[in-house]
Amino acid sequence: MIDLSGKEAIVTGGGSGIGRGICAVLALAGARVLVTDVSIESAEETLKYCERLNNLTAAKIDVTDIASIEETVSRHVADRGKIDILVNNAGIVGSKDWWMRETPSNEDWLEVYEVNLRGMVKVSERVAKEFESQGSGKIVNIASISARQGSPDIPHYSTSKAAVVSWTQSHALKMAPHNVNVNAVCPGLIWTPIWEAIAKKRSEFAGSVEVDGLEGRQLFDHTVKSWIPLQREQTPEDIGNIVAFLVSDLAKNITGQSINVDGGRFTN
Ligand SMILES: NC(=O)c1ccc[n+]([C@@H]2O[C@H](COP(=O)([O-])OP(=O)(O)OC[C@H]3O[C@@H](n4cnc5c(N)ncnc54)[C@H](O)[C@@H]3O)[C@@H](O)[C@H]2O)c1
Structure with a gap:
């Protein structure tokens, strides 16, 4: 068993799905x-x-809003004295009703970058100040298998997640002298509100992917069968398990990596 007793963790986007x-x-x-x-x-x-x-408490962080990040992180450090673990999980696929647009709008591009990339960087940079003064810390960024191969129907999302992988490498090198590990996880297919919206888009604009006229959960199940060699979907707990490993001492020599948890969809 991985033992994280005594560790203080902050998770963004922790109110749903994978988070x-x-x-x-x-x-x-x-x-x-x-x-x-x-x-x-x-x-x-x-x-x-x-x-x-x-051992859980709740607070608001809007990752796009520096004031909201500052308020919650500062209060946490004042109350608890330290932070050991940051998980940047908050993510979106577009602006309001994005799945109704065959081609992503300018707002879709901007909002996805603001949350998935800039939001992660803003929270990381604030927490990194604490990690630098502590001389220790662990960061895990939630990317996606969309970073591994382009998605013709959600190109803005794929490129934002490829940027998460790249940022993870840069930040790992920057933080290594401070004894901080920075890694990413690339989840495969997990049935959450994000995937429900992807299914709506893919059944509406069927030309974008092979869906056989399916909708919702059936379309998701079909995608699992056709994409995933292990023939099963991934779960939020699968992602929690790899995160727990990466933030534990067992992974002390792993940094700058992006690890697929995708049932074999991508093998490199
Ligand atoms: N579901 C999948 O199959 C899948 C696959 C690969 C990667 N991911 C990634 O996993 C992460 C979690 O996705 P999910 O599927 O659980 O989706 P979800 O929609 O269930 O959860 C996303 C959470 O992020 C929060 N959020 C959105 N904007 C925010 C902001 N500005 N500040 C703070 N929180 C914000 C939402 O309120 C929500 O609680 C995302 O980064 C997503 O891109 C998901």
């Missing part, structure tokens, strides 16, 4: 987890989801 799974696994491993989200109600839902554990 919720990461919070649950880190808390089960003994870390104290600050579940943050742009929606404080969603973050509080994660606390209810983990109701048998008493």
Whole structure:
């Protein structure tokens, strides 16, 4: 078992899907987890989801808003004295109703970059100040297998996630002299609100991918069967498990890496 007792973790976008799974696994491993989200109600839902554990608290962080990052991180350090682990998980695929547009709009491009890339950088740079003065820390960025191969229907999302992989390499090299590990995880196919929206787009604009007239969860299941060699979907807990490993001492010599958790979809 990975033991994260005594560790202080902050997770962004922890109010739903993969972020919720990461919070649950880190808390089960003994870390104290600050579940943050742009929606404080969603973050509080994660606390209810983990109701048998008493080592989670909720706070608002909008990763696009420096004031919101500063307020929550500073309050956390004042209350708890340190941060050991940052998981940059918050992510979107576009601006409002993005799945209704066959081609992403200018707003889709801008908002995806603002949340997926700039938001991750803003939170990382603020937390890195604490890591530098502590002389230790772990960062895990949630990228995607969309970083591994272009997606003709969501090119803005794919390029933002390729940028997450590249930032992970740069930041790992910058933080190594401070004894900080920076890695990324590339999740495969996980049935969350993001994938529900991708399914809506792919059934509406069927030309963009082979879907056989399917919708929603059926389209997702079909994609799993046709894309994933291991023939099963991934889960939020699968991503939580690799994050728990990467932030543990077992992974102390791993940095700058982006690890696929995708049932064999990509083998390099
Ligand atoms: N679901 C998949 O198959 C899949 C695959 C690969 C990568 N991912 C990535 O995993 C991460 C989580 O995705 P998910 O599938 O759980 O989606 P989700 O929509 O369930 O969760 C995303 C969370 O991010 C939060 N968020 C959005 N904008 C924010 C902001 N400005 N500040 C703070 N929080 C914000 C949302 O409120 C939500 O709670 C994302 O980075 C996504 O790109 C998902």
